[in-house]
Amino acid sequence: TKTKTKTKTKTTTTTLPTSPPTTGRSWYPSSCSSSTSPPPTFASVLSTALQPPPTPAWTSLGVIKPSKTTDHRLLIQNYTAPSLASALRDREDTLQHAAHLLSKNDLPALTLLLRPHTPSYITLRRTRKLELNLSSGFSPPTLEMLRKYLSRMPRQVSKAHLRRASVILPLCDVDGVPSVLFTRRSAAVRSHPGEVCFPGGMVEQGEDGSIVATCLREMREETGLGCSNVLGILRCNWGEVEDITGVAVTPVVGYVGEVGRGRGSAMDLNGDEVAEAFTVPLQAVLAGENWIRQTGPQPDVFVGGRHVVWGLTAFLLGRFVEDVMARYKVSFGEEGGEGEGR
Numbered sequence: 001t002k003t004k005t006k007t008k009t010k011t012t013t014t015t016l017p018t019s020p021p022t023t024g025r026s027w028y029p030s031s032c033s034s035s036t037s038p039p040p041t042f043a044s045v046l047s048t049a050l051q052p053p054p055t056p057a058w059t060s061l062g063v064i065k066p067s068k069t070t071d072h073r074l075l076i077q078n079y080t081a082p083s084l085a086s087a088l089r090d091r092e093d094t095l096q097h098a099a100h101l102l103s104k105n106d107l108p109a110l111t112l113l114l115r116p117h118t119p120s121y122i123t124l125r126r127t128r129k130l131e132l133n134l135s136s137g138f139s140p141p142t143l144e145m146l147r148k149y150l151s152r153m154p155r156q157v158s159k160a161h162l163r164r165a166s167v168i169l170p171l172c173d174v175d176g177v178p179s180v181l182f183t184r185r186s187a188a189v190r191s192h193p194g195e196v197c198f199p200g201g202m203v204e205q206g207e208d209g210s211i212v213a214t215c216l217r218e219m220r221e222e223t224g225l226g227c228s229n230v231l232g233i234l235r236c237n238w239g240e241v242e243d244i245t246g247v248a249v250t251p252v253v254g255y256v257g258e259v260g261r262g263r264g265s266a267m268d269l270n271g272d273e274v275a276e277a278f279t280v281p282l283q284a285v286l287a288g289e290n291w292i293r294q295t296g297p298q299p300d301v302f303v304g305g306r307h308v309v310w311g312l313t314a315f316l317l318g319r320f321v322e323d324v325m326a327r328y329k330v331s332f333g334e335e336g337g338e339g340e341g342r
Contacts, residue, residue, distance in 0.1 A: 061122050132325075134282065135333030137173035143231060143255055149324060150232030150253060165249045167200025168215040168227065169234065169320055172259045172279060178332075179279040180317070181259060183222060184307060186275045194275070196307045198316065199223060200249070211250045219256075223277055224268030227254040236319050251316045253324075280305035283332050285317065286325060 062071040075084065094113065101110040115121060132142055170181040187193045199219035208214040216227055234251040259267070259279060269277060284290055290304025299315035301308060309317060 058119070061119060129327060129329040132328035132330045134178045135331055137176045137178050138171060138255055143229065145328070146253070146324065147231045149327060150234065164203040164211065165201060165247045166203065166211045166214040166218075166252060167198040167249060167316065168219050168252045168254050169198055169316060170219065170225070170227065171231075171253065171255045171282075172257060174259055174279050174281075178282040179259075180282060180285055181256065181277065181279050182305070182307075182309070182313070183269075183277045184275045186271065186273055189273055192311075195311065195313075196309045197313050198251075199225075202247070212252050215250075215252050216254075222270050222274050224270075225256050225259075227256050229255040229257075231255060234316065234320055234324070236316070236323075249312065249316075251319070253320065278306045282325075282330075286321060286330065291318070 060066065060068075062068065064074045065071050079087075094117075098110055098113055101107075101113065116125075130145065132145060133139075134142060172179050172181050182196050183199055184196050185192055185194060199222050200215045201218040203211065203214045204217075208217060212230055212233075216230075219225055219227065231253045234253050236251065267277060284304040285302070287304060290302060292301040292303060294300050299311065300318050301310045302314050302317060303309075
């Protein structure tokens, strides 16, 4: 008689955990563990998952300044809508061209197109200063450099003004030394007697054909000097100027030539309006130690000449130094050294 033996097969069921154990052991399968380091715990995996995304490898340098808030303010205050629209169109053309080159996998051409926008190029462009050689005084090339930059300065007109005036910031040479010409008002005038100023005055409706004609007429009446080399308008915020004087004053920059021994005798001062005329070397104007910094809305004070310069005249002189001359590395020759603004 044959006896059949039944063998029962024991089935084992493994249940995976649905939540991590309370202990610090790994709940990952042993096959995922490294033989040289302990397996990660649930807490470490969760901590890694909750980490913020990594910081981008680049930081925007902005259009003018890295700060977005500062950039927006400078763009709104210093540029007109047409110039911003033109710049936006140029930037959009560049981006579309870059996308086209990328779609064609033309990396050499894409690199060449975007190279001016790399941080090194942007930093170099913002810090580079053009050479302005004034070792022999102002010359046609240096005057042309100033003229070109003045023509590119953005308008900063925020509103219309009823009371308009114009002054000229007269650049000159004194025996070959580049200088700035000032006048001191007569004690007999009603407004600001005895103060240092630039030649200029109120616009005469029906007599002055332009704002430039106003300051040229006033300079001729006050000093007897003419100016055939007008370099441009020093763009500044009329609102700031009006806060100082109550009048919207447009500053014009011009070169009146040599006012040394030969030309100086040609000045015919109007004694009723002008007590004296004097010059200050441009190198002294650019020297920071000749300026007293003011806190608050008051303009800085210039103390590097024969008389103290303050108020509107100091404000306009400071704008010329900071907005125009600071762009250049100015050379005054071996004895004069160099100046780069205050």
